[in-house]
Amino acid sequence: MADKNGFFDLSKKSLSRRTALKGMAAGAGLALAPGFVRYSQAQSSAPIKIGFQSHRTGIGAAYGRWYEKTSAAAVKAINDAGGINGRKVELVIEDDGTDPARGAEVVNKFAKQHKTDIVFGTLFSHVVIGSAPAAGENKIPYFVVSEGHHVASTKLNRYVFQPGITDVKSQIQSMAPWIAANAGKKVTQIFPDFAFGYDHRDYLPPALKAQGANVIAQIAIPPTESSFTKYFPQIPAETEVIYHVMVGPAVLTFVKELGEFYGSQRPQLFGFMDSLEAVDINSPGLEFLDGSHFWEGSPRYAQPDDSAAQKAYRAAVGIDDNGAAVGDPKDISTASHMFGCWETLYVVKKAMEDAGYKGPEDRAKLVEATEALKEFAEGPEHPQGPKTFNGKIHQCFGIQNISKVEGGKLKVVHKTKIEDGLYEPEGDYTTQAL
């Protein structure tokens, strides 16, 4: 490996000793300048750094990509409007591999190495649960967009917030009346065998019972499973509704095999959009879903009654009327969840402004300012709809959409109200020390 051309030979480069000395002197001068100058300089113009814990690889990669797109669009919109407290916002992205252990490392890296102001953006519930202790130890506010019930359960810690997307318990509670009234009373649940699935397992039966319906079977499927037919015989024959919520790359197989198993003689289907995020609803084998219903956080397809804010949001993120990337109709977004990134960043902006946030030393103030928030009005900052926020459990509450698959599109047929999803708080984060 001879370095014939001297590519690695520094002495041959144009960097002369004199230039080097000059540079060093200038650097030393800057470092020795009176402290307050540097300090105020940093505060007035240094960007606010938001550590983005992204699922770039692993089973959450499709979500991760769209979470990044949405967040980048929100940051651009915030910066174009003058930033936060007059400072630009900058995203620092680290890949967590959709893995809880790696997630905790990433949080540590943000706190200690990148020295970001907050951490943001996690979706998969097991990563949130794995990373939350690290956020607590580093006393760094951790804003997740996960929809799991773990934040609102108050089992995490005071630094973890979910202000941009509703939690599963609330979603289930607000939709149960519709399921019982319109789909059927005997429900079989199919869910992934990890934290997110357990929220569904635990909260659907009581919510349906209150409406006079029953869960007659619960089928847990490992999140890495790639073939599903073997689980279907466990579905009782008297099932009227199959309630499915699956995640990961094999969801399409799941629906296809369900179709092969039942043909046209199927029970009603009610699914969480999580089963088909980033998947084209018109993929071969999905004809079977025609006429079935889905929960959607934010509708994938543009609806006739979309607000101006919703239209502006879709344009800013770059999705067309079918929820696909503008210019690439095959690149389907994770519309049902990613709006949460947009809204969360605006919540962060509001809380930072309320707290007069200047830097990491104000993190405790930021936590308290976030806890003091009460509601978010529908508008450009909250295009999915109006929300209320419970500072004691760090969780927002909002409306849910129930959509029907019709002619290869999803059409919203029912919108729930915020009140439908409210429940008694299970604890109070504000009693924890900061």
Next chain:
Amino acid sequence: MHFGPHLLLAALEGLVTSAVLALTALGLSLVFGVMRIVNVAHGEFFMLGAVLAWAISTAISGHPAIGFATALVIAPLLVGLVAFLAEWLVLRRLNYNPESTIVATIGMLYIIQQLALTFYGPEARPVEPPFSYRILLPWFGYSGYKLSVVAASAILLLITWLVLTRTKIGLIMRATQYDRETAQAFGIPVERVYAGVFAIGAMLAAIAAVLIVPISQAHYLMGQDPLLLSFIVVIIGGLGSLRGTVVAAVLIGLSDGIISMFFSPTLAKIIATLVVAMVLVFRPQGLFGTAPR
């Protein structure tokens, strides 16, 4: 559902798993048998086959069967070419040293996987099956394509067996497997045989992937499970034994299908791993392997 139909469904599912597993594991077994190399990147050749199948079948318009048939021919050839290059650029330079090649193939695993993530993306993408006939049984429906996968795999296994036992190429491969130095002394170009075997091993995995991809989509992480199961099959069946590989694949596939249907998928994995441990303790050469000379 009653016990009979339930068992039938379990067996059908198990057979499909076995069919794909047998092809994939055979590739791994062949590479180990002839080259004495543990190819950790085997699962990535599988994944590459599926991803290429998606790329080819979407590039070709018309009836899905045309795209699929083209993919079934072209994708394995491309994967074979990649494997051939990897053998030439990496493994040969390491003199097929067992320890170094394990590390090198782990490196290849990550390179192929991350390249797939970069150029193909994180989504799971479907390939349309060449035909979608749904067999209607009295108790449940079943995909006709799945059964055709079993048939196709059986035919391919038969062809591989014929090539290995009835042709001159097979003879040369077996001679190299039996004793590398003696084979070389008899004028067999061992390095070329190695390159060929490595490519064929990868191609078998790719064919298995093209067959399975209309059932389960192409995804950049899909190589992990087949790799693990292939190792289990190959250890139980005996490294380098074709018959052992096929028998073990059927055994593992069926037991996986049946146990995971009547009990739980986790139990099926536990039992498979336990069997591997037992085989390693009591019959280290595998069920059909020959003890080392």
